Amino acid sequence: MKNKCTLQVGEQGHLSDLHVGQKARVLALHNDSKSLRRHLLDMGITKDVEILVKKKAPLGDPVDIELRGYELCIRLSDMKNIDIEVIPS
Amino acid sequence: MKIALIGNQNSGKTTLFNLLTGSNQKIGNWPGVTIERKVGMIRGTNHELVDLPGIYSLSPYTSEEEISRKFVFEEHPDIIINIIDATSIERSLYLTTQLLELDTKVIIALNMTDILEKKGLHIEIDKLRQELDADIIPISALKRTGIKELIERIKTNAVQSNQNQMIFQPEVEKAIATIEQTLNGGHRRFIAIKLLEHDPLFLTLHQPFIDDLANKLELFFATDMEELIASGRYQYITSMKKRTVTHHPPIIDVTDRLDKVFLNKWLALPIFAVIMFLVYYLAVGTVGRFTVEGINSLVSSFGTWVRSGLISLNASAWSASLVSDGIIAGVGAVLNFVPQLIILFLCISILEATGYMSRIAFFLDRIFKRFGLSGKSLIPFIVGTGCSVPGIMATRTIEDPEERRMSIMLTPFIPCSAKLPIIVLFASYFFPKHSGVVSVSLYFLAIIVILFSALVMKKFFFKGKPSPYISELPEYKVPSPRYILRDVGEKTWEFVKKAGTIILLSSVIIWFFLSFSWTFQYGVDVEESILASIGRLFSWVLYPMIGEMSWGATVSAIQGLVAKEQVVSSMAVIAGLSEEVASGSGIFNAQIFSFFTPISAYSYMIFNLFSAPCFGAIAAMRRELGSRKRVWIAVSFQTGLAWVIASLFFGIGTLIGGIFG
Numbered sequence: 001m002k003n004k005c006t007l008q009v010g011e012q013g014h015l016s017d018l019h020v021g022q023k024a025r026v027l028a029l030h031n032d033s034k035s036l037r038r039h040l041l042d043m044g045i046t047k048d049v050e051i052l053v054k055k056k057a058p059l060g061d062p063v064d065i066e067l068r069g070y071e072l073c074i075r076l077s078d079m080k081n082i083d084i085e086v087i088p089s
Numbered sequence: 090m091k092i093a094l095i096g097n098q099n100s101g102k103t104t105l106f107n108l109l110t111g112s113n114q115k116i117g118n119w120p121g122v123t124i125e126r127k128v129g130m131i132r133g134t135n136h137e138l139v140d141l142p143g144i145y146s147l148s149p150y151t152s153e154e155e156i157s158r159k160f161v162f163e164e165h166p167d168i169i170i171n172i173i174d175a176t177s178i179e180r181s182l183y184l185t186t187q188l189l190e191l192d193t194k195v196i197i198a199l200n201m202t203d204i205l206e207k208k209g210l211h212i213e214i215d216k217l218r219q220e221l222d223a224d225i226i227p228i229s230a231l232k233r234t235g236i237k238e239l240i241e242r243i244k245t246n247a248v249q250s251n252q253n254q255m256i257f258q259p260e261v262e263k264a265i266a267t268i269e270q271t272l273n274g275g276h277r278r279f280i281a282i283k284l285l286e287h288d289p290l291f292l293t294l295h296q297p298f299i300d301d302l303a304n305k306l307e308l309f310f311a312t313d314m315e316e317l318i319a320s321g322r323y324q325y326i327t328s329m330k331k332r333t334v335t336h337h338p339p340i341i342d343v344t345d346r347l348d349k350v351f352l353n354k355w356l357a358l359p360i361f362a363v364i365m366f367l368v369y370y371l372a373v374g375t376v377g378r379f380t381v382e383g384i385n386s387l388v389s390s391f392g393t394w395v396r397s398g399l400i401s402l403n404a405s406a407w408s409a410s411l412v413s414d415g416i417i418a419g420v421g422a423v424l425n426f427v428p429q430l431i432i433l434f435l436c437i438s439i440l441e442a443t444g445y446m447s448r449i450a451f452f453l454d455r456i457f458k459r460f461g462l463s464g465k466s467l468i469p470f471i472v473g474t475g476c477s478v479p480g481i482m483a484t485r486t487i488e489d490p491e492e493r494r495m496s497i498m499l500t501p502f503i504p505c506s507a508k509l510p511i512i513v514l515f516a517s518y519f520f521p522k523h524s525g526v527v528s529v530s531l532y533f534l535a536i537i538v539i540l541f542s543a544l545v546m547k548k549f550f551f552k553g554k555p556s557p558y559i560s561e562l563p564e565y566k567v568p569s570p571r572y573i574l575r576d577v578g579e580k581t582w583e584f585v586k587k588a589g590t591i592i593l594l595s596s597v598i599i600w601f602f603l604s605f606s607w608t609f610q611y612g613v614d615v616e617e618s619i620l621a622s623i624g625r626l627f628s629w630v631l632y633p634m635i636g637e638m639s640w641g642a643t644v645s646a647i648q649g650l651v652a653k654e655q656v657v658s659s660m661a662v663i664a665g666l667s668e669e670v671a672s673g674s675g676i677f678n679a680q681i682f683s684f685f686t687p688i689s690a691y692s693y694m695i696f697n698l699f700s701a702p703c704f705g706a707i708a709a710m711r712r713e714l715g716s717r718k719r720v721w722i723a724v725s726f727q728t729g730l731a732w733v734i735a736s737l738f739f740g741i742g743t744l745i746g747g748i749f750g
Contacts (some may be wrong), residue, residue, distance in 0.1 A: 029316070035150065036557050041319035042146035043559060044180050047312070049323070055348055055562075058357035059455040062464070064562050068323075069336070070177035071562045073451050075458075078557045 007086045015065075016079035018053045023089035025050055030081040037081070044068040045082060052089065090136045092243060093160055095188065096172035097181055098143030099563050101200045103127075104230040105172055106140040109240065114140065125482070126156055134244055139166070142485075145180070147187045147279075148288060152493075153485035158290075161191065162276070168248055170239070172198045175227075176208050178334060182221075182326045186256060189223060190279040194250040196224045198239060203229040209337040217333040224248050231569070253278050256325040260309060261285075261317065264302040271296065286314050344444075344564040351445065357452050364445075368436040369532055370525035372429045373513050388421030392665070407611050411600055414665045419596025422661035422676075423588045423654045426510040430584055433506055434577045437475055442568030446471055447560070454558055460540050461547035463487070463558045466496040470539070473503040475580060477706035480505075481713055488557070495546050497713050498723040499539045501702035504532060506584065507653035511697050514657050518677050519690040527691070531698060538699055542730065550722075592658050595651050599644075599662050615667045615681070620644055634692040634735035636743065637684045641667075646696060652703050688742035692735040699731035 007013050007022070018024055026049050029037050044067055045051070054071060055064040062075045096102050103114050110129030127140040141157040149155045160166070171188050173181040188195050205212065218225045226242060228235030242248065255262045268281035272294070283291045284299050285306075303314050310317050351360060396413035400406075440446055446468060454464030465487045473480025480500040487493040504512065512531060516524040602620035606613040615621060624640025631643050645659040664679035676682055685693070701707065701724045711720045 031313075033557075038148060038315055039150055039557065039559055041316055042148065042183065044183065044323060046316065046320040046323050048320075054345075055352055057452040057455060058352060058354045059452065061455045061458075062451060062558055064451070068177070068179040068327075070180050073454075073464075073558065073560045073562050075454070075558045078559065 009086050009088050012083065012085045014080045015051065015053075015082040015084050016063075016076045018084070018086070020053050020056055021089060022086060023050060023052045024084035024086050027083040027085055030083070032081060036078060040078075040082070043072055050087065051084070090167040090243075090246070091164065092131070092136055092138050092168045092170060093164075093166035094138060094140050094170050094172060095157060095161070095184070096143060096200075097145055097174060097177075097184060099561060100143065100172050100174040100181065101230045102143060102172050103140055105170075105198065105200065105228070105236075106138060108230055108233060108236050110138055125153070126160060131240060131243060133240070136243060138170075144184065146184060148286075151486055151488045161193070166193060168194045168196060168243060168246070170196050170198050170243075172200050172230075175199050175201050175205055175212060176210060178212065179323075179326055179330055182329075183322055185221070185223075186322045186325065187279065189221070189254065190276070190282065192250060192275045192277075194246075194248040196226060196239070196242060196248050197221070198235075199225055199227045200230055202227045203232045203234070207339065209339050211335045213333045217329070220329045220333060222249070222254060257318070257321040258310075261306060261321060264306060267302065268299060282318060286318055347565050348448070351448055352452060357448075361449060361452075364440075365532060366529050368433065368440075369529045371436065372433040372509065373516060373525055373528040388417065388425065389665075392417040392421065407604065410604065410666075411597065415596050415600025415662060416593060418665040419599065419658040419662045420588050420593050422658045423510060423592050424585065426513060426654070426657075427581060427585065429509055429513055430506050431577060431581055433509060434475065434580045435573070437471070438573050438576045438580075439568055440471070442566065442573060444563045444565045447563050450560070451562060458558075460543040461495060462492060462499075462543055463489075465558065465560065466492065466499070469496050469500045470503050473500045473505060475506055477501045477503070477505050477702050478709045481706065481709040484713060494714060494719070495543055497710055498546070498719075498726070499542055501706050501710070501727060502535050502539050502542070502699055504535055504698050505653065505702075505706075506580075507703065508698050510654045510657045511694060514660075514676070515685075515690045515694050518675065519685070519687040531694060534695070535698065538730065538734065542726070587652060588654075591652055592655055595648065595655050596658055596662055599648070599659055600666070603663060603666050615663065620663075630732075631693075631696070634696055634732070634739045635685070635689040636739065637689070639681070639684065641681045642693060646693070646700070649697055650701060650704055650707075652705070653697065656697055688746060689739060692739040692742070695738055696731050696735040699734065700728045702727070 006019060007017050012027065015024060015026075026045060026047055028047065029040055029045065031037060049067055052066040053063060054066045057063070057073075060076075062073050063079065064071055064073050066072075094102050094106055106112070106127065106129065107114055109131050111132050112127075112129045114127055126142070129138050129140070130136065131138050139160065141160055142153040144154045144157045147158050147161070149158050161169070169188055169191070171185055173185065175181075185195075185197060199212070199214065202212075214225055214227055224242065226235055226239050228239060230236075257265070264285060265278065265281045268284055269277045272280055280291055280294065284294060284296075285303050287303070306317060307313055312320075350356060392413040395417060396409045399409040399412060449471065450464035450467045452464075453467055457463055457466060466484070468486065469480045469483040471480075472483045477500055480503065481497050484493050484496040484500065487496055512528045513524070516527040520527045599620065602623070603615050603618045604613070605611055605619055606617050607619055607622070621640050624644040625638070627647070628638045628640045628643045631646060632638055635642055641660065641663045645656045645663065648655040648659045660676050660682065664676040664682055667681045668679050677685060702710075707720060707724060710723060711717065714720055714723070
């Protein structure tokens with residue numbers, strides 16, 4: 001892994017900070033882009049939902065995450081809009 | 090009755106549609122295969138079934154999702170069949186909760202029940218039926234179970250509607266009820282919720298007191314209405330799921346294992362390159378040479394045979410020539426390539442069905458993003474290797490309008506199957522030992538041209554922000570042989586049909602202009618024909634890339650506008666008519682095309698591949714771009730760029746050849 005510091009269980013950050021295999025609970029969605037926010041909400045990224053970072057594309061971006069029993073591809077830049085708290089995986 | 094088929098992307102809608110109607114619409118394993126609504130009759134009934142593009146919610150993001158939402162509100166279907174992927178039930182039910190708020194009758198078709206067990210899932214359907222208070226029919230579109238029950242239920246029309254379950258917090262429900270009372274007409278609960286959410290589509294119904302209600306709720310729950318409603322739906326679904334679904338995940342997940350290889354940091358790109366290489370190598374390299382040499386001589390001996398037959402029947406010289414030099418040579422030249430196309434179609438069909446295509450989009454997104462595109466543009470490009478028209482239509486899954494416009498203009502650069510005859514013809518004659526490599530090189534050149542053009546367009550025409558990339562990653566599937574065969578058969582038949590219609594007609598016209606002079610004298614030397622004199626007017630255009638003032642090459646290239654394979658067909662007719670004797674030894678032995686060298690052959694291929702696409706694709710671009718001006722820009726850009734690249738290649742190639750030669 002790169003020398004970016006890893007978030008520990010209980011710490012807060014953005015979904016984009018997580019490494020493959022880490023799990024987090026969603027705290028809030030940013031309001032920068034209305035349509036993106038709506039889209040994320042519709043795809044099930046709501047407050048308190050648990051998300052597992054499952055795979056990364058070979059070039060590091062986008063990322064495949066697992067939530068609500070299915071998998072979703074999303075870019076790191078969009079994941080920055082999601083505030084999370086790391087939970088034990 | 091009018092029945093709508095609605096569900097998430099990649100939930101099997103079209104597979105079910107084909108089963109219910111007995112038709113053969115395109116299916117695939119990536120989100121967004123259906124981009125237009127498709128209509129069919131349900132077997133054994135006179136009920137109309139409409140297959141709609143997949144949506145996750147009734148608040149759409151892309152133009153093709155908008156079609157589904159509009160259909161529900163403007164065309165008032167009698168029944169909605171809501172197809173649900175049972176393996177991702179939680180997300181699927183999100184749409185269901187919205188559909189159940191409409192006044193329309195809803196049947197839930199719980200699909201993929203055959204693989205539930207494999208995934209360690211168990212759904213108590215009776216309990217779910219009770220909780221949702223809706224009609225549920227478990228089916229498997231793939232294994233064809235439950236279909237009879239579904240049709241039976243539609244026939245009897247015994248379907249519930251307007252359950253109006255209170256699924257939100259009491260405070261929210263109270264606000265919804267208040268708004269509902271002020272509304273007239275149908276779908277009141279649904280519209281009331283949309284008004285609370287401030288949905289732009291219902292702004293005409295907006296009233297000031299709704300803002301007060303929304304503001305109070307937002308303060309009370311410390312969030313905004315959109316999130317409140319979305320969370321409300323998901324909370325309702327999760328608690329219901331806890332009571333109805335049990336999950337014991339399997340230890341080995343095949344998809345995850347395969348992705349460890351196909352999405353591996355180091356292997357992914359090489360594997361992709363090898364796969365694309367193999368597709369073209371198989372289609373052009375192996376079968377290519379054999380068929381061109383073999384069938385070419387077959388066609389010409391058939392032509393000779395027919396000619397002598399016709400003459401022995403006392404047919405006039407011109408009619409014998411029309412049939413053998415015009416029709417058989419022209420149509421036959423194109424039909425030569427059916428074997429290669431079958432291989433190409435087979436490879437693409439398999440790629441589409443397995444789920445690998447979504448992976449390509451996934452891992453190339455990062456590169457494409459740099460050029461103002463996204464991974465989603467890749468799907469039109471890959472579909473475009475078959476034909477640009479469906480490729481251009483596949484751009485509808487792209488949310489951002491600018492990125493979509495760019496993808497529409499770039500898709501025709503991909504060598505479509507109609508361009509394959511051009512590649513095979515030139516590559517197998519001029520590069521007999523490396524025809525596979527040469528054709529693959531053109532494919533990679535296409536990618537470079539696309540990325541370069543994207544960069545230019547981004548710089549001068551489109552200056553938008555990158556759009557989000559949010560897409561599902563489907564599981565790998567073993568493709569169904571029945572579907573693959575049908576798909577390949579259909580595409581091949583389309584090609585043959587085109588040869589029998591457009592190409593045949595064009596060949597007759599070409600034969601006419603080649604056989605007559607301006608004084609309508611038959612049997613003149615081709616050099617004195619009408620076509621030759623027209624071609625000479627423009628032959629300077631191609632001079633910089635072939636190093637010859639060739640009217641034959643020029644008129645053939647122009648005919649690429651009719652259909653790209655017409656280039657080959659035209660060359661065959663011209664070559665055949667220009668020779669005294671039908672020697673049967675191929676186009677390039679004819680005096681008129683003997684000037685081609687490997688370098689000019691490659692440049693000529695470049696020009697034909699990247700210049701303006703055929704009229705069919707131009708019309709598709711016109712439809713999707715919605716403006717004549719943009720189409721002109723696109724076509725001029727494509728043709729100009731093709732001319733520059735081809736001329737540059739010829740110039741540099743000749744120079745290098747001169748140094749080493």
